[in-house]
Amino acid sequence: MKKNVFLKVITLLTLGVSLSMCKNPSTPVKEETVVTELPPVNTPEEGLAALKAGNERYVSEHPLFPHSNHKRVEETAPHQNPFAAVVGCSDSRVPVELIFDQGVGDIFVIRTAGNNVNCDLVMGSVDYAIEHLGVKVLLVLGHGSCGGVTGAISEEEEGGNVGKLLGTIRQDVTEYVGKPDSLDVAIQKHAHIQVERILSYPHVAEKVKKGKLIVKQAYYDVKTGKVTIN
Numbered sequence: 001m002k003k004n005v006f007l008k009v010i011t012l013l014t015l016g017v018s019l020s021m022c023k024n025p026s027t028p029v030k031e032e033t034v035v036t037e038l039p040p041v042n043t044p045e046e047g048l049a050a051l052k053a054g055n056e057r058y059v060s061e062h063p064l065f066p067h068s069n070h071k072r073v074e075e076t077a078p079h080q081n082p083f084a085a086v087v088g089c090s091d092s093r094v095p096v097e098l099i100f101d102q103g104v105g106d107i108f109v110i111r112t113a114g115n116n117v118n119c120d121l122v123m124g125s126v127d128y129a130i131e132h133l134g135v136k137v138l139l140v141l142g143h144g145s146c147g148g149v150t151g152a153i154s155e156e157e158e159g160g161n162v163g164k165l166l167g168t169i170r171q172d173v174t175e176y177v178g179k180p181d182s183l184d185v186a187i188q189k190h191a192h193i194q195v196e197r198i199l200s201y202p203h204v205a206e207k208v209k210k211g212k213l214i215v216k217q218a219y220y221d222v223k224t225g226k227v228t229i230n
């Protein structure tokens with residue numbers, strides 16, 4: 001046993017010497033700029049830009065993980081002031097704060113399987129974000145390979161609570177039932193209908209008209225991590 005430990009130590013020492021020989025002392029150490037603060041979001045346009053920039057950082061593997069320290073937790077403890085709300089799917093591949101590279105207190109997230117808003121609980125949450133929190137941007141975020149929409153356009157009927165959920169989604173994508181090849185189109189159409197549904201409320205449309213709110217549909221590509229906002 002002792003011999004094995006000794007050999008490991010020698011191996012590690014040798015490896016250390018080899019690695020240190022590889023170093024070039026004349027090579028300057030590249031200093032990376034650490035951004036701890038992002039610009040404040042004061043307008044809906046700035047909010048949209050912040051989400052787009054965050055997704056670009058996520059896709060390019062240069063996330064800043066902003067607003068993620070304990071200082072931020074303490075700052076936001078008295079009240080929340082998110083600049084955006086996102087109605088997304090519960091799908092584990094679509095973690096909203098991560099894909100937009102945002103942190104604590106930045107996004108009011110409403111997630112259900114299939115991101116349908118035709119339900120008091122969801123629409124009430126949307127209204128809360130708009131009316132009480134004053135979010136400047138609201139996205140309905142569909143995504144590729146969505147199981148909720150896949151189930152909704154399937155000809156197989158499912159019972160129980162899942163069946164009820166799929167039935168609600170199906171109402172918005174009836175023309176695609178039995179057409180699995182149209183899944184991506186159905187996902188985008190479904191998100192579009194949710195946006196129209198949200199905008200059909202006069203108090204929401206009024207905020208949009210006054211330039212206080214932007215409501216958009218978006219699509220998350222599960223293969224690339226990229227969000228396309230339409």
Ligand SMILES: [Zn+2]
Nearest residue numbers: 089091146147
């Ligand atoms: Zn989904």
